[in-house]
Amino acid sequence: MAGLARASCEREATGSGLKPLDVDEFRATAHRMVDFIADYYRDIETFPVRSQVKPGYLKQLLPETAPEDPEGLDDVLTDVQCNIIPGLTHWQSPNFFAYFPSNSSTAGFLGEMLSGGLNVNGFSWINSPAATELEVIVLDWLGKLLKLPEEFLSSGEGGGVIQGTASEAVLVSILAAKNHVLEMSLKKGLSKWSILSTLTVYTSDQAHSSVEKACTIAGIDPQNLRVLPANGSTNYALPPEIFSKALADDVAAGLLPFFLCATVGTTSSTAVDPILALGTIAKEYGLWFHVDAAYAGSACICPEYRHHLDGVELADSFSMNAHKWLLTNFECAALWVKNSNLLVTALSTQAEYLRNKASEMRMVVDFKDWQIPLGRRFRSLKLWMILRLYGASGLRAYIRNHIEIAKHLEDLIRADDRFEILAPRTFALVCFRLKPLVGDLDNGYRSNAELQEAVNSSGSIFFTHTVLSGVYTLRIAVGAPLTEMRHVDKAWEVIKEHAESLQLKR
Amino acid sequence: MAGLARASCEREATGSGLKPLDVDEFRATAHRMVDFIADYYRDIETFPVRSQVKPGYLKQLLPETAPEDPEGLDDVLTDVQCNIIPGLTHWQSPNFFAYFPSNSSTAGFLGEMLSGGLNVNGFSWINSPAATELEVIVLDWLGKLLKLPEEFLSSGEGGGVIQGTASEAVLVSILAAKNHVLEMSLKKGLSKWSILSTLTVYTSDQAHSSVEKACTIAGIDPQNLRVLPANGSTNYALPPEIFSKALADDVAAGLLPFFLCATVGTTSSTAVDPILALGTIAKEYGLWFHVDAAYAGSACICPEYRHHLDGVELADSFSMNAHKWLLTNFECAALWVKNSNLLVTALSTQAEYLRNKASEMRMVVDFKDWQIPLGRRFRSLKLWMILRLYGASGLRAYIRNHIEIAKHLEDLIRADDRFEILAPRTFALVCFRLKPLVGDLDNGYRSNAELQEAVNSSGSIFFTHTVLSGVYTLRIAVGAPLTEMRHVDKAWEVIKEHAESLQLKR
Structure with missing residues (x-):
């Protein structure tokens, strides 16, 4: 889909009435979908990481019933680009640090395709x-x-x-x-x-x-x-x-x-x-x-x-x-x-x-x-493909790289007096918070929740929280497949900027 | 993958060490996989419907451990062609009549791809x-x-x-x-x-x-x-x-x-x-x-x-x-x-x-x-795509076509005195059996089980059975996406031929 017009979200009726499983149609449309997804990965850093839509947004954009007659793939892909992608929280974004990662990869996707294609x-x-x-x-x-x-x-x-x-x-x-x-x-x-x-x-x-x-x-x-x-x-x-x-x-x-x-x-x-x-x-x-x-x-x-x-x-x-x-x-x-x-x-x-x-x-x-x-x-195809196409050595290197990046973030946080680490970093998750100010009556609960919401609302990065021993704790889980050192450096800058801005407001 | 050499099952080390999610690698390899799967559908009628392998066959063909270093996609696809496909029972074959259908379709696959690609x-x-x-x-x-x-x-x-x-x-x-x-x-x-x-x-x-x-x-x-x-x-x-x-x-x-x-x-x-x-x-x-x-x-x-x-x-x-x-x-x-x-x-x-x-x-x-x-x-993408790309009218036509084909098979069976219908056909499943011969002590249990096994072992079609009121019952479920009238005509010929051959042997 090189050239899927992102600017144009108007739909035209292009219904062709696909056959259930015609080889030529399958081949042609699946190639288009590959390009659509590849373009999505290419552009992924341009989207807000956490979706910025409001509850109920999609109901206003889609019809109330299924179409009686077939529509065309162009229409559907336009809708995906214009109506679905804005409603995604981008788990594969290099700036996704929430929960734990949920990896996609080239080999994993190939396995997924094969599993879905054979459909046994x-x-x-x-x-x-x-x-x-x-x-x-x-x-x-x-x-x-x-x-x-x-x-x-x-x-x-x-x-x-x-x-x-x-x-x-x-x-x-x-x-x-x-x-x-x-x-x-x-x-x-x-x-x-x-x-x-x-x-x-x-x-x-x-x-x-x-x-x-x-x-x-x-x-x-x-x-x-x-x-x-x-x-x-x-x-x-x-x-x-x-x-x-x-x-x-x-x-x-x-x-x-x-x-x-x-x-x-x-x-x-x-x-x-x-x-x-x-x-x-x-x-x-x-x-x-x-x-x-x-x-x-x-x-x-x-x-x-x-x-x-x-x-x-x-x-x-x-x-x-x-x-x-x-x-x-x-x-x-x-x-x-x-x-x-x-x-x-x-x-x-x-x-x-x-x-x-x-x-x-x-x-x-x-x-x-x-x-x-x-x-x-047939899910083992995915696992087989990642083990073969990356090899044990490639997978170890992948894990170690994320752990290095997380260590680096931990060092950055430790070096900043306004913040503190709240639990030891063992793998690639860093638990920290903005230290409460003197006189803070809720032990930093609100200031950290506000910091988190401000950062997430900006769309620059997405990260989540937990509570450890009653303390509101921010979590940065490094582990998205595209995350590099520079993304974490940037994430830390964004967090600091928002922290400064919030402190100034008080 | 036009030209995946089906005759050559030798593997060469082609390990390239894919990156986790490089856009160019993703695009290139996923296009190859599309062609591989499209070729699979193109060739699907050439495979025995029910896999003919023996228990444990794959262990003899694959290494005992994951590779330390990355292998190449060529190697993996060769293994799929040579080692995995023979071990498949082809649910998408037009000659698959077992259990109930488990449909694949162009639109369903596109939805599956998108769901797997976005991986939210x-x-x-x-x-x-x-x-x-x-x-x-x-x-x-x-x-x-x-x-x-x-x-x-x-x-x-x-x-x-x-x-x-x-x-x-x-x-x-x-x-x-x-x-x-x-x-x-x-x-x-x-x-x-x-x-x-x-x-x-x-x-x-x-x-x-x-x-x-x-x-x-x-x-x-x-x-x-x-x-x-x-x-x-x-x-x-x-x-x-x-x-x-x-x-x-x-x-x-x-x-x-x-x-x-x-x-x-x-x-x-x-x-x-x-x-x-x-x-x-x-x-x-x-x-x-x-x-x-x-x-x-x-x-x-x-x-x-x-x-x-x-x-x-x-x-x-x-x-x-x-x-x-x-x-x-x-x-x-x-x-x-x-x-x-x-x-x-x-x-x-x-x-x-x-x-x-x-x-x-x-x-x-x-x-x-x-x-x-x-x-x-994100499974609703699949359902959304099938509803839009086939339309309600297309889906109804799809269902009605299978029911017509099943009716036709029912008529063929009713017209043959050696067989009988065992339960009313309401949708696209036909329940029948070879009538027991006079003096058959197990009410046709063994003769029908033998007929079923002989047909399934031939690889021409695959169908399963049930027991209704103690009677061994053969089931032909019409519903694979590629099944046409001609496939059921052929299936009926195959069943009759095997029935004749078994009757002669007694």
């Missing part, structure tokens, strides 16, 4: 053996890069599977654990509902909200979810003794602890729970131990960060999101389990219309039984 | 307002095409949302219903675990296995899932009086009925439950009424099929899969609810790091609270 639905092996087998192989590859213990690989009872998100990874882990503990307890003659009412889950108050949501979905009593405090004294890592005490208290109270979720790289501050110590305790009590490394898992392909996973050998399940920081377009959450039978027992259903010889003979893996939905995309 | 994660409105707002608008468009009652549209308390699959649609519906009935019952002073142990769900034995799976996940007692019998006397639709009786019995036994899932277009035979009658009973008892039209929903955009949805005005939730038969590449399951607050109450979680002004002011929809995962793709 590999819920059972037979429905595209390559979709299942490549996933098994590529999860082994990634597991080896992470130096996961052999038990997580496909050679034994374990193996990896791609879930949509880390939320689904923790949910299926809880469901497998719950089913297993229930079966074990029923053998001891306990009644089902009395067991269910006592099932207890442990995590820290720094864990992702998806743990709580998974408990809700799985029917764990909210009163039996222990959200244990982790504070600045341990850099927001969960202290083993707090876990240990909670366990002992619960057991004494007649509850049945069955699941621990620890985090390597928490969302608020990338804290790393001491998984070796926590895992050791969890095993003493017979809990299922899940390690969520959604964000930081990617860094652990570098030897110098791998020690954060020490203790993962005690885990029953481990997950990381290749779609965050490992150049794999959304979605691609990798989950490894040591005993896949426990997943399958909890999640399999049988239906005559799904039966087939390969499955009946138990010669194959059917990933439908490792996940919530039935259908599934 | 629209879990909250602020993270790309266009992603949320387009989804609201396009689900209204599709709801209007289906003539859903106003209460399912976004103008009031209701609205539509895209889930990954129908499995997730029924799961979130059950979770919302469960949470609601629990809250209501707690107000009456009943104890939580006693309520939970009595929650009872109703569906027919023809409903999709995802209903049972959703109950398992949501913690419904398996003993309280009523899988009610529907047989040939009602063309496999659930008789209202059976539902009514089960309800009355359960209430008398002290159970708490709370959820009914009816199906419009069952997986085995596309049976249509009488949703007006069932819904009327469900409302008398205060149940949440979910209508699953995963397959047949697409046909209901045609006025002559819309009557199958009469009674949907009594439903609390309704879902259909645009990714099955409505040209939208996988995945895109549309779910509409009348009261979205009940979904949000059941599924929302709060975390400081997700807070933002637009959400706090309740001015916007945050779809993270309408689904299981947190993150979400």
Whole structure:
């Protein structure tokens, strides 16, 4: 689409009535879309990073009903340029520092295209053996890069599977654990509902909200979810003794602890729970131990960060999101389990219309039984492509570059007396704030929230916040694929300028 | 990739070390991928429809670890051609008649590309307002095409949302219903675990296995899932009086009925439950009424099929899969609810790091609270593109064409004395079998299973089976985007030839 007239947002009726899947039309229009997307990346720094539209903006721009007759691709692309792009928050912008990154890449996009183009639905092996087998192989590859213990690989009872998100990874882990503990307890003659009412889950108050949501979905009593405090004294890592005490208290109270979720790289501050110590305790009590490394898992392909996973050998399940920081377009959450039978027992259903010889003979893996939905995309293509087209060395260099950039930002902030760092930078997230002025009654809450909103409203960069030990904390997560040192330098200038402007206003 | 040498499967090291997201590399390689995929569609009829590989085939072809250094796109595409494509079962082949279709289309693929290219994660409105707002608008468009009652549209308390699959649609519906009935019952002073142990769900034995799976996940007692019998006397639709009786019995036994899932277009035979009658009973008892039209929903955009949805005005939730038969590449399951607050109450979680002004002011929809995962793709682009580029008229013509083709096949089968039709053809699925020979001890089970396996092993076509009233039933689902009358004529010839050959062998 070189020459898509960005100035002209008028639509002309150009409906041609595409055939469903005509090869020539497919080829021609898909080439146009490639150029449209390439141009988007070329221009991405010219857009405000956080969308500046107001709620309800799009309803005013689009018709109330679908067209009766076909429209043309020109019309649609004009609408994308004029009406959709202004409503985007640009996650791939080099100036996007919010939440955690959600990487796009050339290789990831190629994998996404191929997956969408082949459009096979590999819920059972037979429905595209390559979709299942490549996933098994590529999860082994990634597991080896992470130096996961052999038990997580496909050679034994374990193996990896791609879930949509880390939320689904923790949910299926809880469901497998719950089913297993229930079966074990029923053998001891306990009644089902009395067991269910006592099932207890442990995590820290720094864990992702998806743990709580998974408990809700799985029917764990909210009163039996222990959200244990982790504070600045341990850099927001969960202290083993707090876990240990909670366990002992619960057991004494007649509850049945069955699941621990620890985090390597928490969302608020990338804290790393001491998984070796926590895992050791969890095993003493017979809990299922899940390690969520959604964000930081990617860094652990570098030897110098791998020690954060020490203790993962005690885990029953481990997950990381290749779609965050490992150049794999959304979605691609990798989950490894040591005993896949426990997943399958909890999640399999049988239906005559799904039966087939390969499955009946138990010669194959059917990933439908490792996940919530039935259908599934051929997502391993993306992961395979990023591993091959960047190579392990290229991916490590990519991670290290972001960490260098984040270190640089941390140095800039430390060198400025008006600001302070609020949690140690372990990976590529920097937590900081504008120090409260003397007499500030809310400990810098409002001034930092205002600074954040002013910067984000300017469209120059987009970043988000958290609260650490009651303190409003600004977060700069370096990790977008196009971010270079110069972008962070610029971001820091923008933040300082807005801070100065706000201070002057008071 | 014109000229990808299909004959040459040798790999050469061509590693170039792509940059993460360089515009020129992106453009050049994505153009190559377009041609690769277009060539795949061009050649699709030359591949065996069902993959002919043996379990474990791919492990022998790929290395055991990821490459340390980058490889080249040529190598990867050669591997796709030589090692992956033979392991595919070709869902987009015009000779694919298995399960239900899983459509790819030019417009659907363009939407998929754009979604993957922009790669925004629209879990909250602020993270790309266009992603949320387009989804609201396009689900209204599709709801209007289906003539859903106003209460399912976004103008009031209701609205539509895209889930990954129908499995997730029924799961979130059950979770919302469960949470609601629990809250209501707690107000009456009943104890939580006693309520939970009595929650009872109703569906027919023809409903999709995802209903049972959703109950398992949501913690419904398996003993309280009523899988009610529907047989040939009602063309496999659930008789209202059976539902009514089960309800009355359960209430008398002290159970708490709370959820009914009816199906419009069952997986085995596309049976249509009488949703007006069932819904009327469900409302008398205060149940949440979910209508699953995963397959047949697409046909209901045609006025002559819309009557199958009469009674949907009594439903609390309704879902259909645009990714099955409505040209939208996988995945895109549309779910509409009348009261979205009940979904949000059941599924929302709060975390400081997700807070933002637009959400706090309740001015916007945050779809993270309408689904299981947190993150979400911009999937409405696909649906928007198919609605615009084909138009309502184009989509209706597409559906009608497949139904015509299926009618034609039905006529061919009826005209052949050796075969019989086993369930009425309502949409584009034909259920039939080879009649058992005199003295056949298993009522045609083995002869039909053998016929199916022989045909599928030949690679000419791929079709699956079910069991209806104990009878092994062959299913031909017409609905792949490239299927024309000639493909079904050929399929019928292939089936007859194999039938003759098998009969001769006895």
